[in-house]
Amino acid sequence: MTWSTSRRLTVLPLMGFGLLGALLVGCTGSAGPTPKQSFAKTAFIASNFVDPRLGANEWLPLIPGMQWVREGTTLIGNREVPHKVVTTVTDVIREIQGVKTVLVHDQSTGAGQVVQQSLDYLAQDKDSNIWVLGVATEQYEAGRFIAVDEAWLSGVDGARGGILMPTNPTTGTPPWQIARPPGANGDAAEFLRTQPQECVPFACFDNVLVIREGKAGALDNEFKYFALGVGQIRNEPRSASRHEDIEFLINVTMLSPEGLGEASAEALRIDAQAAAEYPVLFGDVQASRLP
Incomplete structure (x- = not known):
């Protein structure tokens, strides 16, 4: 997901909000289990969900206005080009299967041009597990919008949401x-491991959680690194996978009210565009900013 390169958001330093105080606090761990074919079963019960904007999952804090910037490289054809991803938690809510989800906006640029914008519809249950209950993705060519090429919501056409980040994954957590x-x-x-330290351009972090992701039954697509109280700080594709993006955290900030308003307006626009192109999928439910 991407912001237009001509737009600028007003930001305030995250340090002033006290969210980095937990950076050097974390869990200990060891090498994770080998890939398995079976997965943990967590029942989806709408009454078990709470306001998704509380930031209670410390590995993936969903606090409206929190924004991460990661830079690295990607491949366009066989050419390696600079790559940037800006991820922003908005204050826009959409109800899916009776559960309130918060819209998290992603912006991707390659070689300085917008290549993709997307929304993840994320929910939080009472145990602070973060669920993904839907996605809407816009594709761009030469920086210009082409189409919404992917959209799905849990409970429609056989789609099923799942857990994006458990509360505290450890060696005993099943895939x-x-x-x-x-x-x-x-x-x-x-869960792959908890390592003593990981340094990225933004900072060095202690007790970093490393997660292995991939297709169900073939968990060797990429490694993702998470710092406690911060979120994702690094993305590392595996050599055997087709995943092409390498990313390192270069900044994390808390947007000003004006910046959050801009981010939320863009999320509402993408949501409305997806709903217009997929009216049966999105139905009559409207996304909105809530206090």
Whole structure:
């Protein structure tokens, strides 16, 4: 997901919000289990979900206005080009299967041009597990919008949401199904290890969680690194996979009210565009900003 390169958001330093105080606090662990074919089964019960904007999952804090910037490289054809991803938690809510989800906006640029914008519809249950209950993705060519080429919501056409980030994955946590879009096996993940330290351009972090993700039954697509109280700090594709993006955290900020308003307006626009192109999928439910 991407912001237009001509737009600028007003931001305030995250340090002033006290969210980095937990960076050097974490869990200990060891090497994760080998990939398995079975996945942890967590029942989807709408009454078990709470306001998704509480930031209670410390590995993936969903706090409206929180924004991560990661840079690295990607492949366009066989050419390696600079790559940038800006991820923003908005304050826009859409109800899916009776559960309130918060819209998380992603912006991807390659070689300085917008290549993709997308929304993840994320929910939080009472145990602070983060679920993904839908996705809407816009594709761009030469920086210009082409189409919404992917959209699905849990409970429609056989799609099923799943857990994106458990509360506190450890060596004893079974692999988990992330989500299953219509007609697909979907993605899955597993705990790999907790390592003593990982340094990225933004900072060095202690007790970093490393998750292995991939297609269900073939968990060797990429490694993702998470810092406690911060979120994802690194993405590393595996040599045997087709995944092409290498990313390192270069900044994490808390947007000003004006910046959050801009981010939320863009999320509402993408949601409305997807709903216009997929009216049966999105139905009569409207996304909105909530206090």
